[in-house]
Amino acid sequence: MAVKFFGQFLVEKGVVSREILLQAIELQESVNLSFGATALAMGILTDGDIEKVHNAQRSEDLRFGDMAVKLGLLTNDQMLEVLARQKSTHLYIGEALVKVGGLQAEELPRYLDEFKADQAQYATDTVTIPAGITEPKFWEMVIDLSYKMLTRVALLVFRPEPTFVADRLPPMNVYAAMDFTGDISGRYLMGVTAATRAKIARAILKESNVDDEPREVLDDTVMEFVNVALGNIAAKAAQSGKALEIAPPEIFEAPAEIPVPAGHKALCFPVCLSDGDRLELAVFIKE
Amino acid sequence: MKKVLIVDDSISVARQLEKILGDSGEFQVVGHGKNGMEAIRMHQTEHPDIICMDMNMPGMDGLTALRTLVALDKNVKVVMITSLGGVGDKFTEALRLGARTVISKPFEADNILQILREI
Numbered sequence: 208m209a210v211k212f213f214g215q216f217l218v219e220k221g222v223v224s225r226e227i228l229l230q231a232i233e234l235q236e237s238v239n240l241s242f243g244a245t246a247l248a249m250g251i252l253t254d255g256d257i258e259k260v261h262n263a264q265r266s267e268d269l270r271f272g273d274m275a276v277k278l279g280l281l282t283n284d285q286m287l288e289v290l291a292r293q294k295s296t297h298l299y300i301g302e303a304l305v306k307v308g309g310l311q312a313e314e315l316p317r318y319l320d321e322f323k324a325d326q327a328q329y330a331t332d333t334v335t336i337p338a339g340i341t342e343p344k345f346w347e348m349v350i351d352l353s354y355k356m357l358t359r360v361a362l363l364v365f366r367p368e369p370t371f372v373a374d375r376l377p378p379m380n381v382y383a384a385m386d387f388t389g390d391i392s393g394r395y396l397m398g399v400t401a402a403t404r405a406k407i408a409r410a411i412l413k414e415s416n417v418d419d420e421p422r423e424v425l426d427d428t429v430m431e432f433v434n435v436a437l438g439n440i441a442a443k444a445a446q447s448g449k450a451l452e453i454a455p456p457e458i459f460e461a462p463a464e465i466p467v468p469a470g471h472k473a474l475c476f477p478v479c480l481s482d483g484d485r486l487e488l489a490v491f492i493k494e
Numbered sequence: 495m496k497k498v499l500i501v502d503d504s505i506s507v508a509r510q511l512e513k514i515l516g517d518s519g520e521f522q523v524v525g526h527g528k529n530g531m532e533a534i535r536m537h538q539t540e541h542p543d544i545i546c547m548d549m550n551m552p553g554m555d556g557l558t559a560l561r562t563l564v565a566l567d568k569n570v571k572v573v574m575i576t577s578l579g580g581v582g583d584k585f586t587e588a589l590r591l592g593a594r595t596v597i598s599k600p601f602e603a604d605n606i607l608q609i610l611r612e613i
Contacts, residue, residue: 209577209579209580209598209599209600209601210580210598211579211580211598212580212582212585214582214585215579215580215582215585215596215598218595218596219595219597219605219609221612225589225594225595228589229586229589229590232586359600360600408506411506411510412506412509412510413510413513423505424505424506424509427504427505427506428506430504431504431506431507434504434550434577434599435577435599435600436577437577438550438576438577438578438579438580438581438598438599439577439580439598441577441578441580441581442578442579442580442581442598443580445580445581445582445583450583453550453578454550455503455550455551455552
């Protein structure tokens with residue numbers, strides 16, 4: 208029911224043991240070399256060149272290959288050759304599991320098909336991202352996965368509204384928020400009315416009536432929803448090579464508008480619920 | 495009946511797990527810790543057979559607590575239940591530190607029960 212990677216899917220199905228998966232991951236780590244190590248093995252960079260690139264990366268956020276080209280250590284064609292070598296020698300986890308004896312080679316296509324079918328529900332649909340937002344594919348995934356989680360975890364029926372950039376968020380009964388850092392940094396926020404909070408609580412707690420639940424429990428269900436959504440976003444981001452660390456969720460009341468912090472841009476993607484209530488979803492993107 | 499300690503900063507997750515485990519009649523929830531420090535303390539006082547623990551918690555996080563729990567008791571059975579389960583690096587780190595498995599949120603009752611029965 209969540210975003211997974213292939214090895215995890217096989218462990219959960221009981222197809223391979225954790226010990227075998229760890230062996231396969233260790234094999235992958237020994238075979239799948241970094242860009243620098245691949246260029247070193249190809250004899251087109253030296254240890255000294257690699258150190259120069261690493262030093263330069265401390266003051267400028269560029270990928271290794273791009274930095275090596277910028278420093279004049281590699282030509283653009285050489286960079287593409289290294290990337291091609293990395294791609295052609297890459298050992299995928301399924302292949303690694305076959306090599307360590309955890310899977311039969313003929314079983315692999317079937318399990319890959321089952322995995323793709325399981326994860327198809329999380330494939331990203333098209334969302335229009337406003338102009339001026341960098342990494343639009345990443346935010347498309349964030350927004351689309353948020354909508355899918357609203358449907359599948361919070362059991363809400365809604366219509367997405369157009370996405371837009373704002374300088375403040377509207378007042379709401381409560382906002383749950385989580386900070387994320389890494390390749391992309393910012394703050395993920397969801398604002399709900401008291402009525403929507405009760406709906407989310409019913410879905411998360413699997414209770415038909417939450418009228419007698421204390422405020423603390425109702426708020427916690429909104430935080431847990433945000434935690435599940437952002438955790439799955441981090442998992443999906445990892446599949447495309449972007450690492451995100453997430454902080455524990457927070458909740459706060461918002462009787463007045465929330466200004467966007469300095470140095471951030473707010474990408475808003477609210478939805479209109481079937482009962483007419485509005486649910487605010489936004490990210491404060493660190494620039 | 496196997497004794498289970500739940501460690502998660504979310505009250506609602508603890509409520510879900512208590513209901514799933516209690517209704518099964520196979521597991522007894524012996525406590526709910528809200529961070530890694532409480533997991534370590536309650537492991538000593540409640541002697542659970544299985545610990546179901548979140549990763550992302552304020553104070554001491556789940557992976558730090560897992561490292562300490564395994565150092566204190568190499569036979570400890572910890573199942574990580576986390577929204578970060580699908581992040582390959584986190585999943586691998588948890589297994590390397592000694593977690594029996596990692597379950598992603600949102601989870602399904604049948605899946606949790608099957609895994610806890612088997613470990």
